[in-house]
Amino acid sequence: MSMKIEDKLFLDRFKVNQESHLRIIDGEKCMKDCHEQPCLYLCPANVYRLEGDRISVNYEGCLECGSCRIGCPHLNIEWCFPVGGYGVSHKFG
Amino acid sequence: MKEAFDVAIVGAGPAGISAACILAEAKIKTIVFERGEYPGSKNMSGAVLYGHDLAQILPDYIERNCPVERNIVESRIWYLSREGGYSLGYRDSIFTTDLKYNVFTVLRAKFDRWYAEQARSKGVLIVPSTVVIDLLRNDSGAVVGVVTGRRDGEIRAKVTLLADGINSPLAARTGFRAEPKPEQVALAVKETIELPSEVIEQRFGVSSADGVTIEILGQITEGMDGVAAIYTNRNSLSLAIGANLADFASFKIKPYELVETFKQHPMVAPLISSGKTLEYMAHWLPEGGYDAIPDLYGDGYLIAGDSAMLFNALHREGSNLAMASGKMAAETIVEAIRRDDYSRKGLAGYGERLAESYVIKDLRKYRRLGSFLYHRKEIFNQFPRLASFAGREMLTVNGVSKKQKQKLILNTVRKEISMFRLFRFLWQAWRSIR
Numbered sequence: 001m002s003m004k005i006e007d008k009l010f011l012d013r014f015k016v017n018q019e020s021h022l023r024i025i026d027g028e029k030c031m032k033d034c035h036e037q038p039c040l041y042l043c044p045a046n047v048y049r050l051e052g053d054r055i056s057v058n059y060e061g062c063l064e065c066g067s068c069r070i071g072c073p074h075l076n077i078e079w080c081f082p083v084g085g086y087g088v089s090h091k092f093g
Numbered sequence: 094m095k096e097a098f099d100v101a102i103v104g105a106g107p108a109g110i111s112a113a114c115i116l117a118e119a120k121i122k123t124i125v126f127e128r129g130e131y132p133g134s135k136n137m138s139g140a141v142l143y144g145h146d147l148a149q150i151l152p153d154y155i156e157r158n159c160p161v162e163r164n165i166v167e168s169r170i171w172y173l174s175r176e177g178g179y180s181l182g183y184r185d186s187i188f189t190t191d192l193k194y195n196v197f198t199v200l201r202a203k204f205d206r207w208y209a210e211q212a213r214s215k216g217v218l219i220v221p222s223t224v225v226i227d228l229l230r231n232d233s234g235a236v237v238g239v240v241t242g243r244r245d246g247e248i249r250a251k252v253t254l255l256a257d258g259i260n261s262p263l264a265a266r267t268g269f270r271a272e273p274k275p276e277q278v279a280l281a282v283k284e285t286i287e288l289p290s291e292v293i294e295q296r297f298g299v300s301s302a303d304g305v306t307i308e309i310l311g312q313i314t315e316g317m318d319g320v321a322a323i324y325t326n327r328n329s330l331s332l333a334i335g336a337n338l339a340d341f342a343s344f345k346i347k348p349y350e351l352v353e354t355f356k357q358h359p360m361v362a363p364l365i366s367s368g369k370t371l372e373y374m375a376h377w378l379p380e381g382g383y384d385a386i387p388d389l390y391g392d393g394y395l396i397a398g399d400s401a402m403l404f405n406a407l408h409r410e411g412s413n414l415a416m417a418s419g420k421m422a423a424e425t426i427v428e429a430i431r432r433d434d435y436s437r438k439g440l441a442g443y444g445e446r447l448a449e450s451y452v453i454k455d456l457r458k459y460r461r462l463g464s465f466l467y468h469r470k471e472i473f474n475q476f477p478r479l480a481s482f483a484g485r486e487m488l489t490v491n492g493v494s495k496k497q498k499q500k501l502i503l504n505t506v507r508k509e510i511s512m513f514r515l516f517r518f519l520w521q522a523w524r525s526i527r
Contacts, residue, residue: 002357005349008284008373015130038342044282044349044375063375064135066260067280070272071342080262081128084242085222089134092285092329092372093201 005046009061017086020059022047022068023078030055034074042071063088098124098218100426101239101250103225103263105132107412108398109256110208111150111419112426117215119427124248125209125217126241128224128257133205136258137283137376138412139322139331140201141165141306144194146413149420151211155194160207162198162326163304164188167297171360173311174481178360182305189303198304198324198331200285228253228267228394235436236393251435252393252426256419259377259399269396270387275342276467277381279319279406281335282348286368290328296364297325308409311477313355317344318467321355322409323364330365332356335378337467348375378411379404383460389447390440395422405455407462407526414452421446458526465525469518471510479506 024030030037031053039048045061048068064087069079081087100116102109105127116123129135147154155161167184188195209219229238229247238249257263259278264270290301297305304325313321319336334348334355341348355361379385379402386402389395397403398415405414425443429435447453466472483502487495 002353003370005347008349008370011370011372012374036342038345041345041347042280042338042341044280046347046349063373064260065280065375065377066262067278067338067341067375067377069262070278071275071338080226081224084128084224085130087135088374089130090137090202090372090374093133093136093140093203093205093374 009045012061012063013089013091014060015086015089016060017083020057021080021082021087022057022059022062024055024057025076025078027054029074029076034076036073038071038073039068039077042067096248098122098248098250099430100124100252100254101248102126102254102256103239104255104257104398104400105209105219105221106136106205106256106258106398106415107208108400108415108419108422109254110205110212111416112254112256112397112423113212113217113219114150114215115420115423116426117212117217121427121430123217124250125212125219126223126225126239127209127219127221129221131206131221132209132219133202136201136205137281137374138201139306139324139333139409140199140204140412141196141324141409142199142204143196143410143413146416150416157211158207160199160203161194162200163299164193164302165196165198165306166299166303167305168196169305169307171307171309171311172477172480173309173313173358173360174477175312176359177481177485178311178477179480179484180360196306198306198326200326200329200331225257225263227263234392236391252395252429252440254419254422254426255394255396255400256398256415257400259379259402259404261400264396264400269391269394270400270402273377273379273381273385273402275339276337277379277385278338279335279378279380280338280341280348280375281333281378282352282373282375283331283333284352284370284374285326285372286330286332286365287328287371288330288365288368292367293325293328293330299325310472312474313358314473315344315346315351315354316470316474317341317346318470318473320406323361329371330368332361332365337380338377349373378406380406380463382406382463383453383456386456390425390443391437393435395425395440395443397422403452403456405459407459408455410455417450417452418447421450461525465521469521471518475509479509
């Protein structure tokens with residue numbers, strides 16, 4: 001039986017900040033100029049999801065790998081670390 | 094904070110903590126910033142560690158109750174097609190006696206926390222839950238401390254060691270290391286899978302406290318330049334799979350689906366059967382090799398570990414290179430402080446130490462390997478498929494003579510790959526690792 005990404009993330013411990021540490025700089029660019037939209041594939045936490053005519057950023061489950069930041073062909077993602085102590089906390093690592 | 098320190102270290106991982114231990118022993122006032130809730134909470138690797146480099150920092154790490162999961166007595170390599178594959182392993186009793194703890198597994202959230210605790214007991218100040226967002230510079234551009242995300246968060250230091258890992262927005266922001274290109278990193282996802290220790294010992298054929306590592310190549314990465322691994326911990330298995338980030342983007346493969354397919358492979362499934370996933374993580378591996386290593390020191394700063402792109406993909410060595418480079422950085426800082434010279438020239442001993450060490454020598458030896466693997470995708474699809482075809486054919490008893498089988502295999506291979514291409518491949522493979 002295959003495990004869904006939601007079930008995987010459910011196992012992790014997150015301390016979620018009110019404010020997102022990820023931001024799409026220009027949402028219009030994603031829909032107009034970005035044909036590949038690799039963020040929808042390469043993010044290991046499925047943070048980026050196509051919802052109607054926009055890409056939503058579900059930063060709460062971000063695993064902080066940085067892939068979206070450098071994988072975005074238009075470098076259209078503003079990425080900083082969550083505030084100290086926030087974000088994912090590995091129990092095993 | 095108005096207090097001034099001799100050394101500020103960014104990141105409480107193997108590089109930063111190794112440096113901190115050496116500095117504390119030299120009575121140098123050191124502060125370490127860690128963005129996680131506790132050291133190790135953001136870190137991930139296979140994870141194997143090598144006793145040699147740890148013993149250089151803490152000779153008595155075993156007596157200090159280092160959280161070793163299992164002492165590795167056997168290393169296996171698998172080359173897999175979709176349905177099967179080859180397995181090669183080496184086990185030696187010397188790894189339970191004279192060479193015990195040559196390699197052992199750890200869980201990074203536990204190990205890093207313990208390691209930082211050792212530094213703290215030597216007098217290092219470790220500040221968790223604190224992100225370093227910028228570096229302080231003087232008028233001539235030399236680094237003179239760090240800026241943290243806390244209120245009044247400027248800390249002055251004579252030297253700053255950047256040991257903040259491969260994913261470093263700080264490096265990108267300050268320009269000390271260029272942001273990696275997608276093809277310069279691998280993205281790996283990992284699951285910790287719980288199993289009773291007796292079950293692990295039975296499945297891997299080891300006695301208690303001993304363990305096995307398996308490195309896996311082949312069609313498991315679905316044609317992408319990548320690798321997987323299964324390591325034994327005391328009561329769990331570490332199962333990881335990763336591939337070049339540029340490949341993930343162009344193949345449109347989702348990492349969390351890749352790991353699920355991997356778990357169902359006929360050689361993997363029986364090992365993890367009835368296991369319960371405890372945690373799911375993701376992290377980059379520096380894949381740029383020797384040519385991606387940035388300038389490792391300058392006025393007032395040094396870079397060590399993953400942040401410096403010191404990673405040997407072929408030999409799964411990362412944490413030990415972090416420890417070794419952290420140690421060399423610290424030794425250089427000790428000299429600089431004695432001379433009161435924190436300029437690029439005063440820190441040049443770091444470059445010299447690294448160049449003479451196995452760290453840089455190994456990375457130089459394999460400098461062509463990363464690009465070779467990235468461009469020779471047949472290693473991850475066509476070759477394992479053909480190799481499995483050959484294995485299956487030779488092991489099937491069906492009344493066909495072995496000579497005829499051999500001919501069939503050769504003809505099948507030749508139909509797909511010309512001898513010229515095969516020889517060129519082998520030549521390039523040799524050149525990439527010699």
